[in-house]
Amino acid sequence: MKLVLCDKEFDFIKSEKDINYFNLSAMKISNCVGCFGCWTKTPGKCVIRDEAVKIYPLIAQSEKVLYISHIVYGSYDVALKTMFERAIPIQQAFIRILDNETHHVQRNVIEKDATIIGYGNISDEEKEIFKELVSRNAKNMNFKKYNVIFATIENVDEIVKKEFEKWEK
Amino acid sequence: MGKVIILNGSPRAPKSNSKMYSEIFVKKFKDNCDYFNINNRNHEQLIKTIKDNNYSDLVFAFPLYADAVPVGLLKFLKELEKANIENRPTISIMINCGFYEPKQNDIAIRIMKVFAKKTGYKYGSTLKIASGEGTPSTFFKYFLFRKIKKFAISIRNKKYQDFVYTMPISRKLFLKASTIYWTRYGKRNGISKKEMSTMLIEDK
Incomplete structure (x- = not known):
């Protein structure tokens, strides 16, 4: 299974039999409220029953993911960041050691190849921060391998199209 | 002594550890420190408060969320960037x-520093707290409170500095302590360790 999460519409990407595509900016997804309900009250399930509920199981089940986000201060912008925060039901509260660091235990999250496209007017410093952020995500989101690509507002459609064609094969 | 505003960027601000840590911080400033929670509806009001009060320092207290800055705080930063604030306070961070x-x-701190640099705010002190979820329920909280006071004094005296706290125990012991902490947390909700350890997501 493959998953595309993005924060703008790409009309050349469609949900097909093994591809799930979501433009998060067109969806109603609330902020995580930090209640720990998904760890300690209803384990594996978020207490907020909005559209995020159908996405985080797909994050866990997909072996290939393509994430496309506007970048702000070296971080994912609001849409993707909101979704990642709401995806913590796919982890347990309990801690394990991974690469000599403490991280949360994952539930049924399969290892994945990730392609992350960050776009916007991004300085070199922000690019460095974003690359490091993705390397942190790799540990917490079970990336087996990942590739970070940058684009400008002007060429993001073109770059996403090129990468999507390679990625869907 | 300048006037300080401390903004809590935790998604569970009223019940957060960031709030508890902020209260320790505020005590070092007595009447010279204002404290507010950030929520999705009060950005305009907070920005007006910053504009009207000529603060010397702005402290953001927040937890690490998904390896970076919580989205509620990120939204506020975007609004603050747009605001026309004449006397910009020095930004300091207390992250846990x-x-x-x-x-x-570290990544969240770098994100905050880039924000400061991009938007013309000076950067001051950092307090980097680890094991921040479990610490308040242990004796080690007094070690942490001491660091918070030092962090506050560095801002009060404009001798900006970086401070670090984690539980003074081995990683292995931390692992055991955190398992006990979370197991008790679940138990209070009537959920067993086995139930908390489910590998199922949305019951599948």
């Missing part, structure tokens, strides 16, 4: 994560 390693906070 539940992991053992303080360095897991």
Whole structure:
């Protein structure tokens, strides 16, 4: 299974039999409220029953993911960041050691190849921060391998199209 | 002594550890410190408060969320960037994560520093807290409170500095302590350790 999460519409990407595509900016997804309900009250399930509920199981089940986000201060912008925060039901509260660091235990999250496209007017410093952020995500989101690509507002459609064609094969 | 505003960027601000840590901080400033929670509806009001009060320092207290800055705080930063604030306070950060390693906070700190640089704010002190979820329920909280006071004094005296706290125990012991902490947390909700350890997501 493959998953595309993005924060703008790409009309050349469609949900097909093994591809799930979501433009998060067109969806109603609330902020995580930090209640720990998904760890300690209803384990594996978020207490907020909005559209995020159908996405985080797909994050866990997909072996290939393509994430496309506007970048702000070296971080994912609001849409993707909101979704990642709401995806913590796919982890347990309990801690394990991974690469000599403490991280949360994952539930049924399969290892994945990730392609992350960050776009916007991004300085070199922000690019460095974003690359490091993705390397942190790799540990917490079970990336087996990942590739970070940058684009400008002007060429993001073109770059996403090129990468999507390679990625869907 | 300048006037300080401390903004809590935790998604569970009224019940957060960031709030508890902020209260320790505020005590060092007596009447010269204002404290507010950030929520999705009060950005305009907070920005007006910053504009009207000529603060010397702005402290953001927040937890690490998904390896970075919580989205509620990120939204506020975007609004603050647009605001026309004449006398910009110096920004300091008090960040906490539940992991053992303080360095897991580093990306979020760099994000905040880029924000400051991009928007013309000076950067001051950092307090980097690890094992911040479990610490308040242990004796080690007094070690942390001491660091918070030092962090506050560095801002009060304009001698900006970086401070780090984690539980003074081994990683292995931390792992055991955190398992006990979370098991008790679940038990209070009537959920067993086995139930909390389910590998199922949305019951599948």
